[in-house]
Amino acid sequence: QLSSTFYSSTCSNVSSIVRSAVQQALQSDSRIGASLSRLHFHDCFVNGCDASILLDQGGNITQSEKNAAPNVNSIRGFDVVDNIKSSLESSCPGVVSCADILALAAESSVSLSGGPSWNVLLGRRDGLTANQAGANSSIPSPFESLANVTSKFSAVGLDTTDLVALSGAHTFGRAQCQFFSQRLFNFSGTGSPDPTLNSTYLATLQQNCPQSGSGSTLNNLDPSTPDTFDNNYFTNLLINQGLLQTDQELFSSNGSSTISIVNNFANNQSAFFEAFVQSMINMGNISPLTGSQGEIRTDCKKLNGS
Numbered sequence: 443q444l445s446s447t448f449y450s451s452t453c454s455n456v457s458s459i460v461r462s463a464v465q466q467a468l469q470s471d472s473r474i475g476a477s478l479s480r481l482h483f484h485d486c487f488v489n490g491c492d493a494s495i496l497l498d499q500g501g502n503i504t505q506s507e508k509n510a511a512p513n514v515n516s517i518r519g520f521d522v523v524d525n526i527k528s529s530l531e532s533s534c535p536g537v538v539s540c541a542d543i544l545a546l547a548a549e550s551s552v553s554l555s556g557g558p559s560w561n562v563l564l565g566r567r568d569g570l571t572a573n574q575a576g577a578n579s580s581i582p583s584p585f586e587s588l589a590n591v592t593s594k595f596s597a598v599g600l601d602t603t604d605l606v607a608l609s610g611a612h613t614f615g616r617a618q619c620q621f622f623s624q625r626l627f628n629f630s631g632t633g634s635p636d637p638t639l640n641s642t643y644l645a646t647l648q649q650n651c652p653q654s655g656s657g658s659t660l661n662n663l664d665p666s667t668p669d670t671f672d673n674n675y676f677t678n679l680l681i682n683q684g685l686l687q688t689d690q691e692l693f694s695s696n697g698s699s700t701i702s703i704v705n706n707f708a709n710n711q712s713a714f715f716e717a718f719v720q721s722m723i724n725m726g727n728i729s730p731l732t733g734s735q736g737e738i739r740t741d742c743k744k745l746n747g748s
């Protein structure tokens with residue numbers, strides 16, 4: 443249904459406009475590519491890839507996704523999305539959806555950070571609702587079991603290979619102490635740290651996230667190449683340097699089918715890149731609105747006419 447040439451006659455420069463804006467943003471914020479990629483993920487898992495995550499609370503939007511637990515004080519990049527939308531409204535008014543902007547910004551972010559590039563499928567339209575309860579229930583939490591995370595992916599049509607490949611996005615970006623500090627001192631009531639944490643890495647993390655410290659202190663998700671999109675996320679897992687519990691579980695869950703996939707991606711960056719592209723396409727295809735469904739928002743934060 444979606445097509446890589448959807449805007450070829452109505453906004454032929456859309457990809458380069460988005461790419462330039464992301465490149466510009468990266469110059470002052472090395473983290474922004476990671477943040478933009480995560481926005482597309484958190485959009486697609488709730489009501490499909492329809493830009494529902496971008497709607498501000500107010501008027502008909504009584505419970506925004508921005509204020510849902512997985513997003514509040516965590517997800518970022520809205521200002522860059524607004525900049526991209528303004529440039530596109532100047533060049534091709536009323537044409538490019540906010541949902542497609544998120545998909546294009548994710549691709550630019552990955553490719554400008556050293557990862558693969560691909561032709562993004564386009565033609566999504568913007569939704570007319572937000573689903574805060576859906577965001578709370580459908581977006582995986584970093585404290586969940588592998589079985590739970592797998593079932594949340596499966597609920598949107600993504601399989602175990604998609605889960606492992608897309609988790610590789612944690613090759614860039616940051617995470618706050620509060621999302622992994624349960625592993626550092628008293629893991630699951632054992633009185634000891636998570637045994638699947640490398641001891642040198644553990645010491646560094648304990649120092650950056652002391653028990654009395656602020657839960658919002660930032661850490662690199664990939665301690666080896668924090669801003670580069672590469673397969674180091676997977677080589678880290680092999681040496682027990684996954685940051686989130688849900689990261690390390692992909693490799694450390696006995697008997698799991700995810701282990702051989704992690705090994706493959708750790709040993710073969712091209713295999714990871716190919717799988718990542720396919721899985722981003724799969725994720726970008728989660729129940730898009732097309733045809734005359736939804737609308738093309740003029741302002742990504744608001745429904746038209748509100």
Ligand code: HEM
Binds near residue numbers: 475479608614
């Ligand atoms: C498998 C389940 C996943 C869980 C439990 C998870 C959880 C998290 C958490 C807790 C953070 C840190 C947020 C913060 O500190 O404010 C984070 C960051 C991030 N996640 Fe995930 N994530 C998952 C999958 C994904 C997927 C599928 C993608 C993209 C395809 C992704 C991309 C990112 C990126 C790029 C960041 C860094 C964002 C930034 O620096 O602003 N994650 N994730």
Ligand SMILES: [Ca+2]
Binds near residue numbers: 489493
């Ligand atoms: Ca959505």
Ligand SMILES: [Ca+2]
Binds near residue numbers: 669672
């Ligand atoms: Ca990296």
